[in-house]
Amino acid sequence: MPLQQPMVRNMQNKKSLLKRLLVIYVTFFIVLVASFAHGIIPSFTRGAAEGVEMGNDIAEKWNSGIPHMIYLLNDIRIVAQPDGSMPIESPSASIKARVRNLELLVEEEAPGLSPLALALRSIGGSGWIYLLVMLTPLLMLAVIVLMFVIIHSLRRSIREERPLDRRNVRHLRMIGFLTIAAELLEDLLDWIMNTRAAELLAGTGYTVDTSFHISYTLIIMGILILFAAEVFAVGQNLSEEQKLTI
């Protein structure tokens, strides 16, 4: 009978591990749904409405015979504005507002461009920027899918008693690299848009911050995920070593 105790303990450990993973799975799903409901869907709806409006404007100009390139430059960091801070009348307090971020809607004449070319230049004024902007959410989507895959695969591996699976290491590495890539891509886009805005706003009194800003939080997270993947890889090697020790 005492020989059965480690087996029972092992079963309990497995059960509690599976339970913990299920909690992570459910929490991840809830957070994802909440982020979709509060962040992604409203911003997507707003973006779609603005896109339709811009599309109509482009079509209108095209139909009038003078094609215009209308494009958006968003999250432009302003370090100085022409009149300094702007006073706002309030009955209860004295308020001064400073512009820190601008969203610019630029309109330029673009003779000879096709409607498709005009549509592809609607973000940042260049087809490349448009493609890069579309690539960023795709990378983040890939991370989300991989997160689901890895949690599911971890649960299956634990059930099959081989948690240190090579596939899990591969998926973790991919998540880490994609997180870093998505963040760097977003920072690069931000820098390109700010540089373009600085050229357009030159001489207007608005000074744009054109330095390359990196959001370190996601980069650090990506590095931590890569580190976890390496820990998994070491564990996987140890487990293989143990399996091949006769």
Next chain:
Amino acid sequence: MPIIINIDVMMAKRKISLGDLAERVDITPANLSILKNGKARAIRFSTLEAICRELDCQPGDIIEYRPDDTDNR
């Protein structure tokens, strides 16, 4: 790897099958097969002791060091 396992030679000399030896040494035939085919990364002293006891031989009879060409340079 320059470590060669000659357990099959000793098994042939003693006329013992893989299944029988595995049973006597108290390891699974699959693990003994891994050892026999040179796929094992390490061997426990207790396993080595049991194999030597059952095959009535010395560790050197079943494990051989044959340097690779790269080791000679």
